[in-house]
Amino acid sequence: MALIHGEVPNGLKGRRPLVHNTLAHLACLMLGTIIVALLVRTEMSLGWDFVAASVLSLSIIFGFVMYLLPGYPHRRFGYANMVTAFRASLVSLTGATVLCFESLHKTDTVLWVLVGVVVFALALDGIDGYLARRYRQESELGARLDMEVDALLILVLSVAAAMMDKAGAWVLMIGLMRYIFVAAGWAAPFLSADLPPSLRRKFVCVVQVVTLCLILVPAITVPMSAYLAAVALAMLVVSFAIDVVYLVRQRVRA
Template identity: 55%
Template sequence: MSDAAPAAISAYTPSPELKARAMIALGSVFCAAVICYVPVGLHLSLGLTTIGAASALLLFIFSLVIFGLRHHGFKRFGAANTVTAIRAAIVSLIAAAVLFPATAAEGSLASWAFVGLVLVALALDGVDGYLARRSGCSSALGARFDMEIDALLILCLSVAAYFLGKAGIWVLLIGLMRYGFVLAQVPLPRLRGDLPPSFRRKLVCVVQVAAMCLMLVPGLEPPLSTGIAAIALGLLAWSFAVDSHYLLSAARSGK
């Protein structure tokens, strides 16, 4: 997968107008998310710890977005980034539920609700990209924001699959591969190069989320769930290998 942002624009000092619009958009999403977390958490018996963790994670993510406004390059925050922020709110709740499984409700109700949240996040994944292209507000910040939310969602789903016994501990490689790629850039700085837009990369990302979501469906157990995870991991490893080879080859040829 190794979904990458487009060529990064030069950092600049964001205008007060952009900061204000971003704060309003992100603040509105945060308040709405916290309001929604409470009834959803109570209905699924997630507990106050999970609700608090989801809120704290979302606040941290939005703080990073505000810090990254110097890479936005537009006066408007943009509807696409607002949709990604909504996805971040959903993924934050999913992450908190995964981190505190002991407080989560047992049974198929919680499992189906979990799958439903993932499907909503997956559906919105195509909306933000469409809005960015249509409005002409595609930016390095927006692409990175979208990419990191995808990576966090896949990591959460791989951890949930392991906790639920859908596959062995190796299933965590699906969620950790993106972060391993980033760490590999330290000894291999050539991997920090820009990747061209790729339908294959985005498709593999969607396949990962869809496969992991399917694995979490109640009643789907090994060896079927294990087979699905193995196929997803194979596709992901292949996509990372293609991108890594491109970046290393481009660096050697001086492109």
């Protein structure tokens, strides 16, 4: 509400250029997303729920960005964050398509387009990290935004796999696992402690996206799609188990 009335939150006082720069970039991305959503709606004869779902999901993500902005140490939103925010736009459009396109499993062309979008979004995932390091714009905001966009993409893809009957309802656990872990941290605060950087965690995340994307390919059918999903889920469970064991040991030592 403070931003609506032209006031700057306490954590951003004296940093109006950062606020204005961030809002300008996010507004441009939102406008672009709305235009694309309207074009896709017309081309694919989708309802207004598609546009609404795209805008709502992206608004939530951008609201999260503004929530974290007071702790952002740099003067401008930055190239890396722009790439990640653009990925958020792609994920929002993908999620809206999965939820609102009723005959998705019968339309190979749309599936191939979705696979292409997901592959593009995955490729951008490596670019934002490079840009953050290249221009020395690394931040907690960037890391959190990147993680949340990845988590949402995995959730969207797992929902798509379930809706297309590429695997049983259990495939939703791939997308819900992180959110369950976060919820567990509310009940047991020691589970919300910081974890050290891990290549294993990043690798498993990429495997989830690649596997779920592969499952969407029309040529991949049951039971192969279910086997692939089961392997991806098993890797994810093991990765989370390793993190939980680490956090439990840290609590015992404390």
